[in-house]
Amino acid sequence: MTNDSPEEETRAPGGGGGVGGGGGGGRGRRNRADDNVTILTSSMDFHRASRSRASSSTEAAQSITSSVELSTSSLELSIQTRIFKIIVIGDSNVGKTCLTFRFTGGSFPDKTEATIGVDFREKAVEIEGETIKECNGHRVSASVPRVLVGNKCDLVDQIQVPSNMALKFADSHNMLLFETSAKDPRESQNVDSIFMSLACRLKAQKSLLYRDVEREDGRVRLTQETETKSNCPC
Numbered sequence: 330m331t332n333d334s335p336e337e338e339t340r341a342p343g344g345g346g347g348v349g350g351g352g353g354g355g356r357g358r359r360n361r362a363d364d365n366v367t368i369l370t371s372s373m374d375f376h377r378a379s380r381s382r383a384s385s386s387t388e389a390a391q392s393i394t395s396s397v398e399l400s401t402s403s404l405e406l407s408i409q410t411r412i413f414k415i416i417v418i419g420d421s422n423v424g425k426t427c428l429t430f431r432f433t434g435g436s437f438p439d440k441t442e443a444t445i446g447v448d449f450r451e452k453a454v455e456i457e458g459e460t461i462k463e464c465n466g467h468r469v470s471a472s473v474p475r476v477l478v479g480n481k482c483d484l485v486d487q488i489q490v491p492s493n494m495a496l497k498f499a500d501s502h503n504m505l506l507f508e509t510s511a512k513d514p515r516e517s518q519n520v521d522s523i524f525m526s527l528a529c530r531l532k533a534q535k536s537l538l539y540r541d542v543e544r545e546d547g548r549v550r551l552t553q554e555t556e557t558k559s560n561c562p563c
């Protein structure tokens with residue numbers, strides 16, 4: 330099994346689709362000896378899609394005379410999509426590329442080559458009505474949600490790490506455990522759940538939406554929401 334903070338490789342899913350939300354824990358299966366466990370870590374970022382408004386002269390005039398109100402509504406409109414950066418870390422050949430490809434592209438790649446450096450894929454998903462996007466880039470911090478993934482569970486006769494050991498490791502590091510196969514199409518939902526779980530947890534962890542818009546002396550003051558609220562099942 331890999332260390333808690335594997336350093337030899339990091340990878341950010343990018344290139345295909347997005348994230349979904351899902352639930353929790355995993356089943357158990359394991360990889361080859363040198364492959365062991367893939368750890369997915371993630372961090373959160375915030376993306377504001379700009380929206381242009383006021384195309385007519387009337388609207389333009391309104392935007393001048395009612396700048397505060399327009400600024401407020403523009404802000405609300407602009408908060409459409411948050412970007413979560415998910416980093417897939419693990420030993421070489423464990424299937425990081427295939428897992429992210431399965432999730433973002435929906436299939437198992439016919440051929441992969443050892444990734445040098447960092448590979449990016451991205452996929453937009455919707456959770457509780459909010460669009461979440463992965464993003465090119467990564468930042469690892471101890472506070473970000475992490476899950477532990479054992480890939481290649483289709484290789485039943487080559488299991489290297491017993492499920493109970495993986496579970497113990499995951500528990501001790503406050504991670505969910507997923508045991509899955511990027512190759513087996515029957516496992517695709519479980520692969521999705523890995524990323525959806527992360528997206529859900531990221532979404533719930535700390536909202537960066539500016540919900541409280543206060544007016545003070547004719548000026549708009551934005552208050553960053555810090556409360557964690559979610560109906561996400563994971």
Ligand SMILES: Nc1nc2c(ncn2[C@@H]2O[C@H](COP(=O)(O)OP(=O)(O)OP(=O)(O)O)[C@@H](O)[C@H]2O)c(=O)[nH]1
Pocket residue numbers: 338419420421422423424425426427428441442443444445480481482483484509510511512513
């Ligand atoms: N049987 C099986 N093979 C897999 C699975 N996932 C990946 N592989 C194979 O494992 C090999 C390595 O897969 P990659 O996704 O390139 O592994 P990686 O971790 O990205 O490798 P590096 O780029 O070297 O770090 C390839 O030959 C894949 O076809 C799986 O779930 N089951």
